[in-house]
Amino acid sequence: MLERSMFRQWLTLVIIVLVYIPVAIDATVLHVAAPTLSAVLNASGNELLWIIDIYSLVMAGMVLPMGALGDKIGFKRLLLIGSGLFGAASFLAAFASSAGWLIACRALLAVGAAMIVPATLAGIRNTFAHAQQRNMAIGVWAAVGSGGAAFGPLIGGMLLEHFYWGSVFLINVPIVLAVMALTARLVPRQQGRADQPLYLNQALCVIAAILLLVWSAKTALKGTLPVWMVTTALLAGATLLTGFVRVQLAAATPMIDMRLFTHRVILSGVMMAIMAMVTLVGFELLMAQELQFVHGFTPFAAGVFMLPLMLASGFSGPIAGWLVSKLGLRLVAAGGMALSAVSFLGLSATNFATQGVQAGILMALLGFSAASALLASTAAIMAAAPKEKAAAAGAIEAMSYELGAGLGIALFGLILTRTFSASIVLPQGLSDDAAAQASSSIGEAFRLAHEVQPDIAQALIGAAKSAFIHSHSVALGTAGTLLMLLAIGIWFSLARVENT
Secondary structure (H helix, E strand, O other): OHHHHHHHHHHHHHHHHHHHHHHHHOOOOOHHHHHHHHHHOOOOHHHHHHHHHHHHHHHHHHHHHHHHHHHHHOHHHHHHHHHHHHHHHHHHHHOOOOHHHHHHHHHHHHHHHHHHHHHHHHHHHHHOOOHHHHHHHHHHHHHHHHHHHHHHHHHHHHHHHHOOOOHHHHOHHHHHHHHHHHHHHHOOOOOOOOOOOOOHHHHHHHHHHHHHHHHHHHHHHHOOOOHHHHHHHHHHHHHHHHHHHHHHHHOOOOOOOHHHHHOHHHHHHHHHHHHHHHHHHHHHHHHHHHHHHHOOOOHHHHHHHOHHHHHHHHOOHHHHHHHHHHHOHHHHHHHHHHHHHHHHHHHHOOOOOOOHHHHHHHHHHHHHHHHHHHHHHHHHHHHHOOHHHHHHHHHHHHHHHHHHHHHHHHHHHHHHHHHHHHHOOOOOOOOHHHHHHHHHOHHHHHHHHOOOOHHHHHHHHHHHHHHHHHHHHHHHHHHHHHHHHHHHHHHHHOHHHHOO
C-alpha cells in the first residue's frame, strides 16, 4: 500500500514536470526565431519585441491572482483550465498570420502559464507530505524551470532548422493533451475555498500599468508619435501603478504585501532577481539576432553557440548554493553581480566571428554569475521575510523573475533600437520612407535589401551589420556599467545580513 502511494506521488510529479516544461521553454524559445518572424510575418522591430516580451509581462501580473483562483476552485481544476488555455493559445499561435495575432496569442499563453505555475507548486505541496521528499520534488521542479528557460533558444533553433516556424508552439499541443488526460485521471482533487478573494481587477490594473509604461518608453525613444500621446500613456501608467500601490497598502488582505519592500534586504533581493533576469534574457535576445543577421548563423547554430551560457546558468544552482553556505550571502550576491558586469564589459569588446573561445568563456561566466545572483536573491528574500509572510515573499520573488524577463527584452531592445538608428550610415539612393524603415531595425534593413537594386542592397546590408555590431557593444557596455553599480549597492545593502 505504501509503495503504491509513493508511486502515485512520483507519478503526479512527472505530470507536473511535463506540463511545466513548455511553460518554461516558451519564455525564451522565440529568441532565435526573431529573424524568422521578422521575415515571415513582416514584423517591425517594435512588434518583434512585443511578440517576445508580452509573455513575461502579462505573466508577471497574472501569477498571483491565478494562485488565488487555485485556492478558490482547487488546484486540480486550475491545472486543467490553465493547460487547456495554454494548449489552445499554442495552436492559435502556430498559425498566426500577422504580428498582432501572434502578440495576442502570446498574451493568452501567459494567462495559461500563470495558472499552471501556482497549480504545479500547489500540487507538489499537497502531494508530498514529508519535507525531505517535498524538497526533492521542488528541486526537480526548479531544475526543469531554469533548464527549460536556459535551453529554450537551443530547442527553438532545432525546430526552426527542420520544421515550419509554428512548430515551436505546435509541439506544446500533444504535451498539453497528454497532461490533461493524466491529470483528470490520476491527480487527486483538492477542496477549494469559496471565500478566497481573486484580485482580478488589481491584476489587470498592474498589467495595464506595466504595459503602458513599457509602451511609452519604447515609443518615446523611437520618436514616431506625438509627444502628448506618449506623455499621456506615461502618466496613465504611472497613475495606475500609484493607485495599485495605495490599494495594496490599504487592503486587509492585499494581493502583494507592499510593506515587505520596506525591508531593505528584501528590496535588494528583488532588485537582484530583476537585474539577473534582465541580463540573461536580454543578452540571449541580442546574441540570437547578431549571430543570425550579422554572422549568418542558422537558428540551431546560434543556439549551439550560446550553449556555454545555457549550461552555466542551468547547472549552477548546486554550486551557487554551496558558495552561499561557504562564503556567505553578501559575497555571493555582490560577487555574482560584479562578475556579470565583467562578463558584459568583456563581451562588449568581443568579436563573435573571430573570438569564439573568448566569447564562450565570457558567456559561461555570465551564466554562472547571473544564476548565482538569482539564487542569492531567493536566499535574501526568504531569509529576511517573517515566517508568517513567507508565501507573500515567494510570490514577490516569482513576480520579480517574470518582470525581469520582460524588462530585459524591453530594455535591451530599446538600447539596440536607439543606437542602431543613430549609428547606421545609409547608402545613397534610398527614399525618405525607405531610409526610415532601414534605420528602425536590422530586420527591416534586411527586408528592404530584397526590394532595392543589388548594389544598394549590398551597401545597405553592410551598413546594417556595422550599426548592429556597434549597438551590441553599447548595449553590453551600458549593462555592464549598471551591473557594477548595482553590485556596489548590494554589497553595502547586505552588510547587516552578514552580521546576523
